Amino acid sequence: MEPLRTDEVATRLVSRSVRLSLPPVTASLAAVGRPRTLWTAPDEPTVVGGGAAVTVEADGADRLTQVRESASALLDGADVDGPAAARPRFFGGLAFHEEATGRDPWADFPAARFVVPEVQLVFDDDAAWLTVNAVGSDPETVEDTLAAVRTTLADLDDSPPESPPGVSKRHRTTSVDAWRESVDAAVSRIRAGELRKVVLAQALEVELDRPASVPDLLARLGETYPECHRFLVEPAMGASFLGATPERLVSLRGREVETGALAGTTGRGDTDDEDEWLANELLASEKDNHEHELVAETIREQLDSLSAEIRVGERGIRKLATVQHLWTPIDATLERDEHVLSLVDALHPTPAVGGLPPEAALDVIRDTEPFDRGWYAAPVGWFDADGDGSFAVAIRSATVEDTMATLFAGVGLVADSDPDAEWDEVQLKYRPILDELERDD
Numbered sequence: 001m002e003p004l005r006t007d008e009v010a011t012r013l014v015s016r017s018v019r020l021s022l023p024p025v026t027a028s029l030a031a032v033g034r035p036r037t038l039w040t041a042p043d044e045p046t047v048v049g050g051g052a053a054v055t056v057e058a059d060g061a062d063r064l065t066q067v068r069e070s071a072s073a074l075l076d077g078a079d080v081d082g083p084a085a086a087r088p089r090f091f092g093g094l095a096f097h098e099e100a101t102g103r104d105p106w107a108d109f110p111a112a113r114f115v116v117p118e119v120q121l122v123f124d125d126d127a128a129w130l131t132v133n134a135v136g137s138d139p140e141t142v143e144d145t146l147a148a149v150r151t152t153l154a155d156l157d158d159s160p161p162e163s164p165p166g167v168s169k170r171h172r173t174t175s176v177d178a179w180r181e182s183v184d185a186a187v188s189r190i191r192a193g194e195l196r197k198v199v200l201a202q203a204l205e206v207e208l209d210r211p212a213s214v215p216d217l218l219a220r221l222g223e224t225y226p227e228c229h230r231f232l233v234e235p236a237m238g239a240s241f242l243g244a245t246p247e248r249l250v251s252l253r254g255r256e257v258e259t260g261a262l263a264g265t266t267g268r269g270d271t272d273d274e275d276e277w278l279a280n281e282l283l284a285s286e287k288d289n290h291e292h293e294l295v296a297e298t299i300r301e302q303l304d305s306l307s308a309e310i311r312v313g314e315r316g317i318r319k320l321a322t323v324q325h326l327w328t329p330i331d332a333t334l335e336r337d338e339h340v341l342s343l344v345d346a347l348h349p350t351p352a353v354g355g356l357p358p359e360a361a362l363d364v365i366r367d368t369e370p371f372d373r374g375w376y377a378a379p380v381g382w383f384d385a386d387g388d389g390s391f392a393v394a395i396r397s398a399t400v401e402d403t404m405a406t407l408f409a410g411v412g413l414v415a416d417s418d419p420d421a422e423w424d425e426v427q428l429k430y431r432p433i434l435d436e437l438e439r440d441d
Helices: 006-010 025-031 063-076 139-154 176-191 214-224 272-284 286-304 340-347 358-368 419-437
Strands: 013-020 037-040 046-050 054-058 079-081 090-094 112-116 119-124 127-135 167-172 197-208 229-233 240-245 248-253 256-267 307-312 316-319 323-334 379-383 389-393 397-401 404-413
Touching: 013 139, 025 046, 025 139, 025 214, 054 063, 054 090, 063 090, 063 112, 063 340, 090 229, 127 139, 176 197, 176 358, 176 404, 176 419, 197 358, 197 419, 214 229, 214 240, 214 419, 229 379, 240 419, 248 340, 256 272, 256 286, 256 419, 272 286, 272 316, 272 323, 286 307, 286 323, 286 340, 323 419, 340 379, 340 389, 404 419
Parallel strands: 013 079
Antiparallel strands: 013 127, 037 046, 037 229, 046 119, 054 112, 090 112, 090 379, 119 127, 167 197, 197 404, 229 240, 240 397, 248 256, 248 389, 256 323, 307 323, 316 323, 379 389, 397 404
């Protein structure tokens, strides 16, 4: 093997890992430096990241291709000493639209950004792995850093999360009258045949009684929504973006793909009988099943050209703490090797957060919503050197900075949508984040 050139050494990723006793997840997230990362999903290890050994940013229609090429060049030549579970990965996401506007609260969020954390903790069942990643450092220096971080983590206390900070003020970016007008206009276009479906969202700005602890907020979300994908992505400074989303966009292992359709919503009942009645009403709802089938049909079509086989499961109910959704699992086996970012590119935005036809729906969203979606309802997740990875749709989410938080929620509109019913559904979808910000008293 030929020796590396000087410029190759300067840009080479060095990664070292060590197994350690389980530190507390919340305290670990609080202890690492910005930009911080949290990723936890059903049937996946939990990952905490701190700092950025490498940052890749891109914009435009080919932003994911740019990210994939830059990341592959780095990961392919990496000097990695550690098990597969602790491998270095890129974490991040992208804006809902191809362009980033730079408007608050998204001033520090580009059109696409992924980082390899300097410090990466992987919690897998009863084991934890600590990884330190660096570019331009020799292995001995990385190993010294690994030992120092390991010592710091050994001293962390496992304290319960602090109580919610409390909400003192609220500001809606969309009034009830403006919402009714927007929904009526969208429904008219659907009935005229210009659209089949469009998702319109709202933003709720809240002022907090005291600064919110992001690690504690995520811990409380984990207690209430253990079955959801919890995520945190943040720049080196500015707002943090976090959420507990029930919607997986896609995961890829080898050639095996997991995704699904999540669309159609109702509340939870106060009793088991009422809860079951609401679920049955949702299963029988012509409007919700029509909306759901548009999503499922489009996902199948988007995967068709890439897949040797697509398997669609039985439609059922996905129950969460505050809502119930129609849910159809969809799996596929790819015809050839693909990078997970190629699947992200093919699937985003799904009709569950965009609409049909896609371009017409995106035009309506841009023209109608009086706020910047930023990374709301866009893909967030991770990928590794093999091109495997996992991404969620960033709904049930908010940006948080000091004593300010901005919450986002949306609904799918079809021909028989009612503005007041859709307004109520939006308020229901604020609850996961809002409940963890408001005090109980």
